Amino acid sequence: MYKKVFVGVVLLGVLTTTIAACGIYDQSNVPTGPTVHMAGSNFLQPSITISKGQSVNLIDDVAVLHIIKNGTWNGNNQVLKAESGAPTVNVTLNGNDSSMVGPFNTSGSFKLLCTVHPNMNLTVIVSQ
Numbered sequence: 001m002y003k004k005v006f007v008g009v010v011l012l013g014v015l016t017t018t019i020a021a022c023g024i025y026d027q028s029n030v031p032t033g034p035t036v037h038m039a040g041s042n043f044l045q046p047s048i049t050i051s052k053g054q055s056v057n058l059i060d061d062v063a064v065l066h067i068i069k070n071g072t073w074n075g076n077n078q079v080l081k082a083e084s085g086a087p088t089v090n091v092t093l094n095g096n097d098s099s100m101v102g103p104f105n106t107s108g109s110f111k112l113l114c115t116v117h118p119n120m121n122l123t124v125i126v127s128q
């Protein structure tokens with residue numbers, strides 16, 4: 001009787017340790033650092049401030065295509081242009097996915113746009 005209880009307790013301990021280990025492993029896979037989310041036709045924030053050397057994880061929360069490049073929308077005209085010191089950005093998000101852009105190694109203000117959606121602009125501000 002006591003032997004069965006003991007085995008049960010040991011098994012429970014092993015199971016708990018295994019589940020805890022999986023939890024730790026999963027956490028290491030989640031990218032940390034600055035993130036910007038996207039909805040159907042816009043970034044959820046107009047700008048993000050990061051530190052020099054960081055990248056930005058763009059997260060497409062919906063099943064919508066976004067193509068992100070250096071530049072900005074000026075009214076209904078897209079102006080493709082990379083500022084001096086800007087990393088080259090050209091990423092396609094097919095929906096419900098994410099992509100890192102950067103690293104931004106120069107301080108300053110860098111504009112990104114989505115070529116699919118007019119006025120979908122993001123400014124990355126890189127502090128010193």
Ligand SMILES: [Cu+2]
Nearest residue numbers: 066114116117
């Ligand atoms: Cu878009």
